[in-house]
Amino acid sequence: MRIGILREGKNPPDSRVPFSPKQAAQLPELFPGVDVVVQPSPTRCFTDEEYRAEGLTLQENLSDCDVLMGVKEVPVKDLIAGKTYFFFSHTKKAQPYNQPLMRALLQKNIRMIDYETLTHADESRVLGFGTWAGVVGAHNAFKTWGQRTGQLELPAAYEVHDYETLKHLYDTVRLPNLRIVLTGSGRVAQGGLDVLHLLKIREVNPEAFRNDSFDEPVFTHLRGADLYQRKTEGGGYDRNEFHHHPERYQSIFEPYLDKTDILINGIYWQQEIDRLFEKEDVQKAGFRIRVIADVTCDADGSVPINVGSSTIADPVYGISRKTLQQTTPFQNTDDTVDVMAVDNLPNELPRDASAYFGEQLIRFILPELLEADSELLRRATICDSGNLMPQFEYLSKYAGIHQKF
Numbered sequence: 001m002r003i004g005i006l007r008e009g010k011n012p013p014d015s016r017v018p019f020s021p022k023q024a025a026q027l028p029e030l031f032p033g034v035d036v037v038v039q040p041s042p043t044r045c046f047t048d049e050e051y052r053a054e055g056l057t058l059q060e061n062l063s064d065c066d067v068l069m070g071v072k073e074v075p076v077k078d079l080i081a082g083k084t085y086f087f088f089s090h091t092k093k094a095q096p097y098n099q100p101l102m103r104a105l106l107q108k109n110i111r112m113i114d115y116e117t118l119t120h121a122d123e124s125r126v127l128g129f130g131t132w133a134g135v136v137g138a139h140n141a142f143k144t145w146g147q148r149t150g151q152l153e154l155p156a157a158y159e160v161h162d163y164e165t166l167k168h169l170y171d172t173v174r175l176p177n178l179r180i181v182l183t184g185s186g187r188v189a190q191g192g193l194d195v196l197h198l199l200k201i202r203e204v205n206p207e208a209f210r211n212d213s214f215d216e217p218v219f220t221h222l223r224g225a226d227l228y229q230r231k232t233e234g235g236g237y238d239r240n241e242f243h244h245h246p247e248r249y250q251s252i253f254e255p256y257l258d259k260t261d262i263l264i265n266g267i268y269w270q271q272e273i274d275r276l277f278e279k280e281d282v283q284k285a286g287f288r289i290r291v292i293a294d295v296t297c298d299a300d301g302s303v304p305i306n307v308g309s310s311t312i313a314d315p316v317y318g319i320s321r322k323t324l325q326q327t328t329p330f331q332n333t334d335d336t337v338d339v340m341a342v343d344n345l346p347n348e349l350p351r352d353a354s355a356y357f358g359e360q361l362i363r364f365i366l367p368e369l370l371e372a373d374s375e376l377l378r379r380a381t382i383c384d385s386g387n388l389m390p391q392f393e394y395l396s397k398y399a400g401i402h403q404k405f
Contacts, residue, residue, distance in 0.1 A: 004065035045350035134191020137295035184266030
């Protein structure tokens with residue numbers, strides 16, 4: 001089996017890779033019969049020279065590869081017919097902007113295995129960059145607060161070499177009595193927790209956060225049962241029911257709106273799930289939140305004043321509390337909320353994020369790829385040989401085909 005590491009073609013370019021040079025060089029050792037080649041790229045976080053130094057072959061034409069692995073969507077013009085591809089296709093939710101890609105995957109008889117759809121038997125995600133999104137999202141939350149108030153100066157994460165450099169910077173940070181809420185229970189939240197702990201911010205339980213006063217910076221971590229309860233009398237929360245029938249649940253975030261300075265949002269969200277709060281809540285006198293790092297980054301989603309993704313180069317926009325319209329960020333006034341809504345945060349620490357991702361691929365995916373018939377890969381395959389797989393039949397109209405199943 002020959003694996004080709006793709007050059008990222010989406011614009012703006014992403015500098016992450018599925019395997020670091022050391023990891024790519026180890027694959028033939030770990031998995032006899034596997035060969036790896038690398039498509040040259042001027043924009044990767046690891047240079048072509050770093051791959052060559054590990055003894056890897058660089059070649060422009062990857063048509064002799066069996067499996068092609070990238071990170072973000074492959075441009076339609078670059079797709080090679082009949083191959084197996086791994087990347088984040090962003091088609092699972094029938095995203096309109098990737099409809100041409102979905103149709104091209106079918107037309108070119110490509111076997112598309114999406115990283116996002118790789119799940120264990122219990123439906124939990126096998127891999128992702130979420131931890132690093134959480135790390136950078138939390139970092140950007142404090143950077144934004146510092147820019148807004150002038151009380152803290154932090155570099156952008158992409159301006160430092162790696163996470164270790166950031167950790168050393170955090171040793172010098174001194175924060176006032178801020179109150180911070182972190183939401184979520186997955187990898188994103190774990191990344192956010194790492195930063196909060198490195199900043200030596202004390203964690204308090206949700207009840208204390210709502211009711212007590214503090215003379216130091218504190219945070220509380222809100223998971224599913226802290227954020228949602230059944231709409232029926234008596235409330236309650238059941239994780240399995242919530243995941244399968246979120247429409248039965250309502251948000252109970254309201255008590256935190258007048259207690260929180262910074263919100264770091266890392267929850268999974270879909271249309272059927274209540275927002276954390278509504279737009280009209282922002283206009284109320286008691287609304288205290290002034291910085292929102294929306295790592296989830298669903299426009300008009302769990303954070304209703306997310307009006308669209310921002311960029312690594314320009315990560316923050318302001319929202320007027322009166323008009324709810326986008327405005328200039330970093331106005332240290334009660335009239336605005338600053339929203340950080342970058343949708344490719346891990347690309348700010350690409351070397352760390354790529355190495356972590358490669359470890360997960362080696363541990364969980366490569367052994368499955370070498371099996372004759374992998375249930376894990378079958379569950380994650382969106383299309384193969386010109387057909388949507390049965391579990392993705394709901395994409396038929398989006399894909400423009402009539403199913404044969």
